[in-house]
Amino acid sequence: MRLEAATCSRLFAASPVARLATSGRNGPHVVPIVFALDHDRVVTMVDAKPKSTRRLQRLANIAGDSRVAILVDHFAADWSRLWWVRADGKAEVTDAAEQLDPARSLLAAKYPQYREQPPPGPLITVTVERWAGWAASPEAVSQP
C-alpha cells in the first residue's frame, strides 16, 4: 500500500538512519547518513575529518547534480511489517556559520553524540520535493 505524505514524513523523521543517493560521473553513489527533518528540509552534516571532507563523493556529486534521493526503510523477518519511505529533492552544500549553527541544534536534539562532539560540516540541506512510501500492511506503520 502507498503511504500518504504525512505518514511518510512522520516515519522518516523518527528514523535514526537514512541512505543518501546521489548521481555522479562514476555512476550512482549511496551512503548512510544521520539527519534531522525540519518541515520539508532534511539536514545532514559531514562528520568526517576536515582534511578529507572536500573529497567526499557525495559532495562532488551534489556539486555536479543537486538532485538526491533519501531512503528510510524498515526490515523485519515478518514481511507483513516491511515499509519504506523515500524523499526526493534538491541538495545544497554550505559552510556558512549562520546555517550550520541551527542545523547543529536540530541534529543535537536527535543525537546525543552531536551534543558532545558537534559535527564540523559542511552542511547538506535537502529540500524535499516529493515523498514516496510503501508499507506491506496498515499494521506495519500504525502508531504505537
Next chain:
Amino acid sequence: MRLEAATCSRLFAASPVARLATSGRNGPHVVPIVFALDHDRVVTMVDAKPKSTRRLQRLANIAGDSRVAILVDHFAADWSRLWWVRADGKAEVTDAAEQLDPARSLLAAKYPQYREQPPPGPLITVTVERWAGWAASPEAVSQP
C-alpha cells in the same frame, strides 16, 4: 577504518536487506531490496505484481545506465558499532528462465518467504566491480 574486500563481502552476504541505488533522467533513485550474494554477483528479483513490473523506476534506470551501487549498513545507538559496505557494479535485467531458476534457489535458501512464494521476476544481476566499506571500530565487524 576501511574494510578489506573479504570483510565487505562477508558482512554484505549476511545482511537481510540492502539498498539499490540507480541513476536516471529524473535523478538518483534508491529502493530497499532483498538479495543473495553468489561470489561476485548480487541477485535480486522483482516481487511486485507482474502488471506493474515493467514500469518500475529501477528497471527503467538500469536500461539507461547499468551502473548501480548497493549499500548495506548497520546502525546502533552506540556509534562505535556502526559499519557500512557498498558494492559498486553493473546490472543486467533478464526474464530468461535458465537464469531465473538458479537465482530463485539462491534467494529461497536465504528467505523462507520465497520458498512458499517464488518471486516472478524479472531478475536483476549485479556484477560487483568494487567493494568499499567502513567501520567505526574493529569490534563493530568482529565475527561472533
